[in-house]
Amino acid sequence: MTGSDRQGAEGDGAAGAPLGLVSHIQKFSVDDGPGIRTTVFLKGCNLSCLWCHNPECIDRHRELQFVASLCVSCGRCAAACPTGALPAPGRIEREACSLCGACAAACGSKALKISGEHMPAGSVVERLIRDRPFFDESGGGVTVSGGEALLQADFVRGLLMELKGLGVHTAVDTAACVPFSSFEKVLPYTDIFLIDIKLFDDGLHRRYTGASNRQVFENIRRLKGSGCRIHIRTPLINGVNCADSEMEGIAGFVADSGNIDLVELLAYHSYGEGKYPSLDREYLLSGDLKPSAEFLRRAEAVFRAKGIETTVQE
Ligand code: SF4
Ligand code: SF4
Numbered sequence: 251m252t253g254s255d256r257q258g259a260e261g262d263g264a265a266g267a268p269l270g271l272v273s274h275i276q277k278f279s280v281d282d283g284p285g286i287r288t289t290v291f292l293k294g295c296n297l298s299c300l301w302c303h304n305p306e307c308i309d310r311h312r313e314l315q316f317v318a319s320l321c322v323s324c325g326r327c328a329a330a331c332p333t334g335a336l337p338a339p340g341r342i343e344r345e346a347c348s349l350c351g352a353c354a355a356a357c358g359s360k361a362l363k364i365s366g367e368h369m370p371a372g373s374v375v376e377r378l379i380r381d382r383p384f385f386d387e388s389g390g391g392v393t394v395s396g397g398e399a400l401l402q403a404d405f406v407r408g409l410l411m412e413l414k415g416l417g418v419h420t421a422v423d424t425a426a427c428v429p430f431s432s433f434e435k436v437l438p439y440t441d442i443f444l445i446d447i448k449l450f451d452d453g454l455h456r457r458y459t460g461a462s463n464r465q466v467f468e469n470i471r472r473l474k475g476s477g478c479r480i481h482i483r484t485p486l487i488n489g490v491n492c493a494d495s496e497m498e499g500i501a502g503f504v505a506d507s508g509n510i511d512l513v514e515l516l517a518y519h520s521y522g523e524g525k526y527p528s529l530d531r532e533y534l535l536s537g538d539l540k541p542s543a544e545f546l547r548r549a550e551a552v553f554r555a556k557g558i559e560t561t562v563q564e
Contacts, residue, residue, distance in 0.1 A: 269368040270405035273307045273397065277381055281563070283421035283442055283481070285390025288381045290374060290409070292396040293366045297425055298460040299448065300535045301487055303522025307397035308531075312349050312366035315528045316340055320361035327353035327362055344530070365529075371408040379416060391419025393444070400424050403432040410439035423483075425459075426466040433469060442479045445470060449491050450499030458490055467503060474509040482510055486541045486549060487518040497552040505556040513553050515562045517541050 273291040282289045294310035295302075302308060306315060318340055328336040331353050335346035354362040378392050385391050392413055394406050399422055410420045422436055423444040433443075447466060449455040455463040473480060482504055486492055504510050518539045526533040541549075546562050553560040 268404040282393040285388035286384045287390045289393045295397040306365045320359045326356040330356035375412045393421040395423035400428045400432040403435040407435045414439045426469045480510045481512045483514045497549045501553045513560045
């Protein structure tokens with residue numbers, strides 16, 4: 251395995267500019283900020299939220315993904331593999347895999363793919379700018395998400411700087427569990443931050459995401475006075491944070507902060523669960539995770555009672 255195969259985020263580009271490790275780029279997104287947006291998903295995250303619906307964005311390295319439902323067991327991938335890392339269809343010996351991509355190229359069913367591409371900001375912008383007519387028409391723009399986008403703050407800064415130079419509206423979607431210096435790098439080029447507050451109770455936050463939420467609240471407080479707009483996003487997961495105390499805690503913080511425009515309450519969905527086996531990952535949440543309609547109404551009422559503009563996505 252070569253160094254570049256396992257290169258993490260922000261390796262040096264040819265001219266010394268940081269490369270981004272891009273998972274995928276999604277067009278026509280209507281859930282990642284105002285208007286129609288194109289969202290750049292970066293690879294690498296420092297949290298381990300049990301409900302993560304982008305598991306392909308968690309690891310900070312390129313990965314081979316295998317979707318069993320697309321495989322017709324033709325064996326072409328194994329024949330193409332130079333390292334013997336595919337002893338049988340769907341069985342990947344990951345330690346032996348050099349991430350060369352030969353199997354994915356040989357697979358006519360698109361069952362195999364390499365997730366993650368090291369890209370300079372300029373190449374990403376070239377792809378994004380093709381969608382400009384949709385941005386202009388809808389009041390949209392570009393959102394950088396992940397994974398945790400701000401783990402690649404130098405790359406994101408370069409990307410957003412180019413986009414702002416072209417007059418494109420920009421958003422950064424972040425869980426905010428990063429040093430404030432990462433925010434400072436991108437602040438001058440970010441129109442809106444979409445920040446997750448996943449849980450109010452720090453013990454529960456540690457249990458379900460693997461990290462404390464203190465840095466999240468501290469970063470939001472420190473953004474006050476920067477002039478940037480903030481939308482808060484809270485996933486609602488039955489058995490995790492669907493409790494009145496959680497809603498009261500988050501709403502109280504938002505009401506006191508004075509620098510938050512909108513709270514989006516996002517009901518749990520299981521869209522990402524099916525991707526876990528393709529990465530040899532286990533989905534650890536189970537049971538009835540969708541919040542009840544009654545709880546959604548109650549949660550919305552808690553925020554609205556404090557004068558907070560609130561939307562609910564079921
Ligand atoms: S080449 Fe694709 S379809 Fe054929 S066995 Fe490999 S993964 Fe399955
Ligand atoms: S990417 Fe595919 S072909 Fe290349 S080493 Fe890994 S399993 Fe073999």
